[in-house]
Amino acid sequence: MNSNQFPILIVGAGPVGLSLALSLARAGIQAEVFEADEELNTQIRASTFHPKTLELFETWGVVDDVIKHGYKVNQLQYWERASRTIIADFDYQVIAKDTKYPYRLQCPQHIATRVLKPAVEVTEFGKVHMGHKLIDFVDCGTHVRARFETKNGIVEKDGSYLCGADGTHSTVRKQLNIGFQGKTYEDRFLLIGSDLNTNDLLPNAAQVCYVFDPQEWVIILNLPDIVRVVFRMQNDEDETIAMQEENLRKRISNFFGEVPDYKVKTTQLYRVHQRVADTFRVGRVVLVGDSAHNNNPSGGMGMNSGIHDAANLTEKLERIRNGEADSILDDYSTERRKYAIESVQLYSDQQYKNMAMTSDEERVKRNESLAEIANDPAKAREYLLKASMLEERI
Numbered sequence: 466m467n468s469n470q471f472p473i474l475i476v477g478a479g480p481v482g483l484s485l486a487l488s489l490a491r492a493g494i495q496a497e498v499f500e501a502d503e504e505l506n507t508q509i510r511a512s513t514f515h516p517k518t519l520e521l522f523e524t525w526g527v528v529d530d531v532i533k534h535g536y537k538v539n540q541l542q543y544w545e546r547a548s549r550t551i552i553a554d555f556d557y558q559v560i561a562k563d564t565k566y567p568y569r570l571q572c573p574q575h576i577a578t579r580v581l582k583p584a585v586e587v588t589e590f591g592k593v594h595m596g597h598k599l600i601d602f603v604d605c606g607t608h609v610r611a612r613f614e615t616k617n618g619i620v621e622k623d624g625s626y627l628c629g630a631d632g633t634h635s636t637v638r639k640q641l642n643i644g645f646q647g648k649t650y651e652d653r654f655l656l657i658g659s660d661l662n663t664n665d666l667l668p669n670a671a672q673v674c675y676v677f678d679p680q681e682w683v684i685i686l687n688l689p690d691i692v693r694v695v696f697r698m699q700n701d702e703d704e705t706i707a708m709q710e711e712n713l714r715k716r717i718s719n720f721f722g723e724v725p726d727y728k729v730k731t732t733q734l735y736r737v738h739q740r741v742a743d744t745f746r747v748g749r750v751v752l753v754g755d756s757a758h759n760n761n762p763s764g765g766m767g768m769n770s771g772i773h774d775a776a777n778l779t780e781k782l783e784r785i786r787n788g789e790a791d792s793i794l795d796d797y798s799t800e801r802r803k804y805a806i807e808s809v810q811l812y813s814d815q816q817y818k819n820m821a822m823t824s825d826e827e828r829v830k831r832n833e834s835l836a837e838i839a840n841d842p843a844k845a846r847e848y849l850l851k852a853s854m855l856e857e858r859i
């Protein structure tokens with residue numbers, strides 16, 4: 466049996482599964498996505514698209530559509546809450562010669578997936594099946610057979626490979642008994658989405674600011690139709706009380722001072738994790754995106770690195786289609802696992818530690834170091850290339 470006659474089966478129509486399907490389909494490889502839900506997810510999740518991801522979107526023909534729905538942010542600022550001062554102000558112009566997209570695009574993940582899905586569906590080689598929940602699969606050696614639950618009963622499908630893009634609680638990873646080691650951060654994050662105008666409330670603030678504070682750090686993320694303000698919750702805070710609207714408003718006023726009338730549009734309370742799968746490949750089955758790795762979202766790298774997994778995996782699957790042995794899928798696993806641990810987790814964890822640093826001595830050092838980097842164009846370029854996931858261009 467020639468396994469190439471079967472499509473690549475992708476479980477999950479999140480940003481990573483859809484990116485993988487699009488990149489495969491554009492390379493002329495049949496790819497079919499199976500999503501448990503009837504509709505694409507609408508949860509408030511990722512909002513930052515880094516330059517490298519925009520470059521990939523250009524290759525896959527969707528960059529203009531995604532940019533159209535987002536907000537280009539040219540500055541990255543770090544503030545200190547106590548003194549209400551800017552510690553470091555990075556201008557993306559310092560990487561203008563390194564990438565065509567020298568900014569971070571703020572666009573909701575659920576809008577981007579609504580650009581990606583039709584882009585897959587108009588290709589000759591890509592399909593998306595909604596309402597198909599993976600139940601189990603068998604690696605038959607020459608191909609993979611998967612079973613999906615649908616409203617019309619069980620559907621069976623054969624694929625040359627199966628890719629688990631089914632998120633943190635991945636059925637694919639669990640069925641393979643792959644370990645998912647790491648930690649859950651103690652802090653809870655409280656996100657308040659509103660129509661506040663943060664430019665007026667915090668003069669000189671950029672559209673994206675990280676405001677350091679040992680007790681209650683704050684992240685400000687402006688998107689086209691909403692501003693997300695994310696607070697660290699105190700350990701002893703009761704969630705039900707914290708989520709009451711009057712208390713959400715108190716928290717906002719506590720930080721910004723007196724605020725004009727505004728609408729609270731959405732809220733979310735969540736915990737964050739840092740974990741990585743022991744391997745991203747077993748036989749004909751691979752993991753991509755959140756099913757393979759999680760990190761805290763303060764560097765905005767989780768979804769982005771999943772989309773970069775998709776690009777790496779497509780390159781390997783193209784080579785297999787062209788006759789190479791599928792042992793190169795081990796390279797996919799090694800390369801992307803290393804990147805998750807040595808780049809994404811390291812950067813995100815440092816970013817997180819910076820936000821909540823308590824010792825006075827360490828805070829002074831952190832502030833001096835960030836200011837020195839931001840004020841030196843060569844160092845600022847290096848810093849922003851790392852923050853943009855373009856470290857290979859340093």
Ligand SMILES: Cc1cc2nc3c(=O)[nH]c(=O)nc-3n(C[C@H](O)[C@H](O)[C@H](O)COP(=O)(O)OP(=O)(O)OC[C@H]3O[C@@H](n4cnc5c(N)ncnc54)[C@H](O)[C@@H]3O)c2cc1C
Nearest residue numbers: 477479481501511512513599632754755765766767768769
């Ligand atoms: C508040 C917040 C802010 C964030 N901000 C950023 C950011 O700015 N930048 C960034 O890069 N990342 C960010 N992240 C992380 C980002 O949201 C995730 O990394 C991203 O969603 C991972 O995409 P994915 O496609 O791998 O998984 P998911 O988005 O979780 O998609 C998985 C899909 O698989 C489907 N599925 C699950 N099980 C099955 C099954 N058995 N059968 C079929 N389908 C199934 C699910 O329904 C879902 O649609 C943030 C996360 C949060 C919570």
